[in-house]
Amino acid sequence: MEISKEKFRHVGIxxxxxxxxxxxxxxxxQDAWRRLKKNKIAMVGLFVIIIxxxxxxxxxxxxxxxxxxxxxxxxxxxxxxxxxxxxxxxGRDLWAxxxxxxxxxxxxxxxxxxxxTLLGVLIGGISGYYGGKLDMLIMRFIDVMIxxxxxxxxxxxxxxxxxxxxxxxxxxxxxxxxxxxxxxRGQILQLKEQEFVLAAKTxxxxxxxxxxxxxxxxxxxxxxxxxxMRIPSAIFTEAFLSFIGLGVKPPMSSWGQLASSGAAVLRVxxxxxxxxxFFISITMLSLNLFGDGLRDALDPxxxx
Amino acid sequence: MIRYIxxxxxxxxxxxxxxxxxxxxxxxxxxxxxxxxEKITPEIKANMMKYYGLDKPxxxxxxxxxxxxxxxxxxxxxxxxxxxxxAIIADAFPASAELGIRSLIFSITVGLILGIIAALNHNKxxxxxxxxxxxxxxxxxxxxxxALVQYLFGIHWKILPVAQWKSFAHTIMPTFSLxxxxxxxxxxxxxxxxxxxxxxxxxxxxxxxxxSPIQVTVKHQIRNAILPVVTVLGPIAAALLTGTFVVEQIFxxxxxxxxxxxxxxxxxxxxxxGLTIFFGAFLVFMNFLVDIAYGFVDPRIRVGK
Numbered sequence: 001m002e003i004s005k006e007k008f009r010h011v012g013i014x015x016x017x018x019x020x021x022x023x024x025x026x027x028x029x030q031d032a033w034r035r036l037k038k039n040k041i042a043m044v045g046l047f048v049i050i051i052x053x054x055x056x057x058x059x060x061x062x063x064x065x066x067x068x069x070x071x072x073x074x075x076x077x078x079x080x081x082x083x084x085x086x087x088x089x090x091g092r093d094l095w096a097x098x099x100x101x102x103x104x105x106x107x108x109x110x111x112x113x114x115x116x117t118l119l120g121v122l123i124g125g126i127s128g129y130y131g132g133k134l135d136m137l138i139m140r141f142i143d144v145m146i147x148x149x150x151x152x153x154x155x156x157x158x159x160x161x162x163x164x165x166x167x168x169x170x171x172x173x174x175x176x177x178x179x180x181x182x183x184x185r186g187q188i189l190q191l192k193e194q195e196f197v198l199a200a201k202t203x204x205x206x207x208x209x210x211x212x213x214x215x216x217x218x219x220x221x222x223x224x225x226x227x228x229m230r231i232p233s234a235i236f237t238e239a240f241l242s243f244i245g246l247g248v249k250p251p252m253s254s255w256g257q258l259a260s261s262g263a264a265v266l267r268v269x270x271x272x273x274x275x276x277x278f279f280i281s282i283t284m285l286s287l288n289l290f291g292d293g294l295r296d297a298l299d300p301x302x303x304x
Numbered sequence: 305m306i307r308y309i310x311x312x313x314x315x316x317x318x319x320x321x322x323x324x325x326x327x328x329x330x331x332x333x334x335x336x337x338x339x340x341x342e343k344i345t346p347e348i349k350a351n352m353m354k355y356y357g358l359d360k361p362x363x364x365x366x367x368x369x370x371x372x373x374x375x376x377x378x379x380x381x382x383x384x385x386x387x388x389x390x391a392i393i394a395d396a397f398p399a400s401a402e403l404g405i406r407s408l409i410f411s412i413t414v415g416l417i418l419g420i421i422a423a424l425n426h427n428k429x430x431x432x433x434x435x436x437x438x439x440x441x442x443x444x445x446x447x448x449x450x451a452l453v454q455y456l457f458g459i460h461w462k463i464l465p466v467a468q469w470k471s472f473a474h475t476i477m478p479t480f481s482l483x484x485x486x487x488x489x490x491x492x493x494x495x496x497x498x499x500x501x502x503x504x505x506x507x508x509x510x511x512x513x514x515x516s517p518i519q520v521t522v523k524h525q526i527r528n529a530i531l532p533v534v535t536v537l538g539p540i541a542a543a544l545l546t547g548t549f550v551v552e553q554i555f556x557x558x559x560x561x562x563x564x565x566x567x568x569x570x571x572x573x574x575x576x577x578g579l580t581i582f583f584g585a586f587l588v589f590m591n592f593l594v595d596i597a598y599g600f601v602d603p604r605i606r607v608g609k
Contacts (some may be wrong), residue, residue, distance in 0.1 A: 086388055141329050145321040148326075151546040151588050152580055159568050159576070243447050243550055244565045263451050263554065270455055277448040287445035 002169030031142060032221075035297040043294020048286035052279070056106055059099025067092065067100040068251035074136055076269060085275050088261065097253040098276060104254040105280070108165060108238045109287075112172035113230035119173055119181025121223060125211050127181065139185070142178050150175045154237065158246045164295040168247060173233055221298035232287040239280055255280045316592045322583040324373060324577075328366055331577050356382065356574075366466040369577075372536025378578035383570050384482060389578035392563060399469050400552070400559035404544050406475060407483035411540075416533070417488040420526060426499060431494045434491060441488025450481035450554040468558040478555045482547045488504050490533055497529040504528075534598055552600055 026034070036042055060067060071091030074096070079086040080147035087092035127138040131270070157171035191197065192215060200214050214224075236256075242256030250257060256274045262273030307521060321352050344352075347577060353359045356379075357368060372379060378389035422434035458466035501507065502525065510524045548561035556562075568577035 144319050144322055146590060147588050148315070148323050148584055149542045149546070150423075150584055151542070154578075155568065156327060156580065160330055160333050217388055219469065222463055232443070239445055239545075240550065242445070244553065245569060259447065259451075263447065266451055273451050273455075277451065278444075281440075281448060283445040284445070285439060288439060288443050 016136070023222075028221075032294075032297045036293055039134060039293040039296065042290050044060045045288075045290035046294065047284040048282060049290060052283055052286075053106060056099055056102035059102065063093055065093035065096045067096040067253050069093075078219050078269075079271060086269070086271055088272060090263070092251070094258075094272065094275065097258060098255075100199075101253040101255045101258050101276065102253070102279065103257070104165060104248060105238060105283075106237050108168055108172075108254070109235035111229040112169045112176065112234035112238075113227050113294065115169060115173040115175030116230065117180055117223060117227045119177035121184050121216060123177060124181035124227075125188055125216055128191060128210050129207065129215065131144060131189075135159065135185070138181070142182060144179045151237070151240075154241070158241060163246055165248065165250050165252075170236055172237065176230065176234075180223075180226060182249060184216075184219055185221060187222055188215050191215050191218055221273035225295045225298055228287065228291040232284045232291070235287075236284060269285030305598060308599065310377070312595055313593055316588045319588050320581070320585045323369070323588075324581050325366075327577055327580045327584075328369060329362075331573050331580075332362060332365070342436075347383045352592065355564065357415070358573075373581070378581070381572055381575050382464070382568070383565075383572040389412065389574055391562065393578065393582055394557060396560045396563050399557055400548050400561060403469075403478055403482060403548060403551070403557060403559060404474070404541075406479040407486065407544055407547075408540070410479050411483035411486035411490060412533075414483075415490030416494050416530070418491040418499060419486070420521075422495040423498030423502070424521065424528075434495070436598060438488040438491040439494075441484045442492070446481050446485055447550040447554060449484050450478070450551050452570075453477045453481060454554060467554075469557040469559075478551050478557060481554070482544060482551045482590070485547070486543055489543075491535065491541065494531055497532045498525060501525050502531045533597075534594065536595075538587070540592040541590040542587050545587065 048182040060089050065083075070091060071087070071093075073091065074083070074087055075089055075091040077083050078092075079088040079094075083095065087093055088097070112247060123138060128137045138221055151177045154171045157174060159168055161170065188211075194221070197210065200210055237249055238254060239256030239259060242254055243260040245260065248254040248257045250261065253267075258276035259280065261272055262269070262271075262276060266273050350359070357365060360368075369379070378391070378393075381387045381389055381392060384392065389571070418434040418437060421440075422431040425431045454466060457464045457477060464477055465471075468474055469478075506528075507520060507524055510520045522535070546563075548559060549565055550561075551557070552559045552561040553565060560582075562573065564579045565571075567579065
């Protein structure tokens with residue numbers, strides 16, 4: 001086949017066009033947020049979490065009862081117009097108790113997750129950055145401690161420190177930082193050999209600046225994903241502890257505590273278990289779904 | 305490999321020792337004493353403290369306890385008079401072990417099947433159904449599942465016995481409640497790992513060799529995808545063990561988990577100590593086995609290097 005010369009045309013090089021930026025420039029976080037928004041399931045999760053948080057704030061104010069007030073003339077009421085979720089054996093309004101319980105459960109989940117993340121990032125960061133003997137020591141310590149089942153450890157601490165919100169948070173932090181420290185250390189070990197760290201060092205950055213300004217911000221994605229996964233597990237553990245009688249004690253309320261006292265009267269008043277159980281499950285579900293979405297959004301390997 | 309096993313073994317031993325020591329001092333730091341709820345005169349109390357060796361200084365008690373522990377003797381329960389902790393564990397362990405093993409088998413078989421089905425039907429109806437089951441399994445705590453099935457099948461429809469641990473019918477609900485969370489975990493893991501394996505070159509090679517789709521799936525895909533599942537067997541054992549605390553409570557099963565919760569509430573020092581060490585040692589041992597098993601199962605990993 002013959003191809004005539006006329007069929008070709010000289011185009012030349014357009015400098016400006018080839019250098020033009022087609023896609024809008026985005027930071028890592030903008031890009032992550034863009035992809036998170038596309039994930040409908042994760043957004044539903046986020047929506048439910050926000051609703052739960054708002055309800056935990058305004059829920060108790062919507063009824064004229066206080067979560068800890070007994071009303072012995074109105075005990076064991078089934079859900080009705082006056083008491084939307086019914087009352088318990090001492091006549092306490094369950095609507096108020098469920099949402100005060102939400103406050104306690106969500107607060108414990110968030111605080112426990114934040115605290116053990118903070119501890120883990122600090123210790124893991126130092127261990128990974130300085131390396132050598134200190135790193136060896138910390139890692140051997142973690143190896144041994146991590147082999148001790150966390151729940152047993154938490155139960156022991158709870159037994160000694162006593163029940164309540166603060167002891168729960170503390171015992172979570174004590175047992176929870178181990179895996180986070182490992183994770184952060186691994187990340188830091190990878191990062192600290194990279195050129196931008198060398199560049200920062202050359203410019204005279206000191207250790208704390210390197211750790212907190214350069215290394216940790218670059219591991220933030222991994223840390224945040226791990227943090228969101230920890231919140232449901234902390235909420236679950238609180239419910240678990242309260243259920244076996246070690247966590248939050250009445251008249252204070254938490255979802256686990258409500259489920260626990262509900263389980264005792266399951267045959268007669270099933271709603272008393274199923275209402276708090278529903279909220280625990282739906283919150284855990286939303287947090288897990290949101291966490292999954294966040295992981296997909298923050299994973300640089302999935303960037304397109 | 306041998307060196308690795310020996311090293312892992314010693315680390316496990318040290319872990320158990322540290323756990324025992326920690327537990328010992330933590331339990332002794334507990335407020336109150338085991339006889340505080342009983343109405344007895346100070347003389348009798350002193351006698352009882354002496355009888356159980358609780359009047360001696362702490363370091364002496366520690367050394368005594370540790371020497372006895374090495375001999376396999378965990379002392380007497382402070383609550384159940386004249387019953388050795390060993391005897392109580394021996395009594396209660398079979399029920400818990402049976403529950404644990406049943407749940408493990410249930411969750412592994414069903415979990416693997418769900419995971420495989422999901423991966424083979426990626427982004428189709430079956431995939432979504434399996435993953436919905438998996439997400440629900442992860443999100444709903446075992447005590448909620450337990451109470452729910454107990455209410456529905458035991459109380460409402462009266463299909464299954466409400467509680468206790470006697471015949472096979474008694475074991476169905478506890479096994480299901482305990483295993484559901486683990487099942488979900490395994491299903492998710494298996495799905496991800498199957499999907500990763502699908503893209504590998506050796507699958508292409510296997511297909512190119514002319515193997516039937518079933519052969520490719522069973523011999524190449526599943527066998528390779530199952531490896532990551534082996535690594536989570538340690539955490540799974542831990543999850544099942546702590547799960548027994550509530551499941552045994554809900555279904556009134558005379559197992560270790562129930563004893564543990566009761567002994568904590570009763571400040572039964574020796575029982576708490578004994579059971580914690582027993583649980584801890586058990587899980588450390590499981591992790592040890594899993595680590596070694598992993599070295600054998602995956603030829604690509606030379607753990608001993």
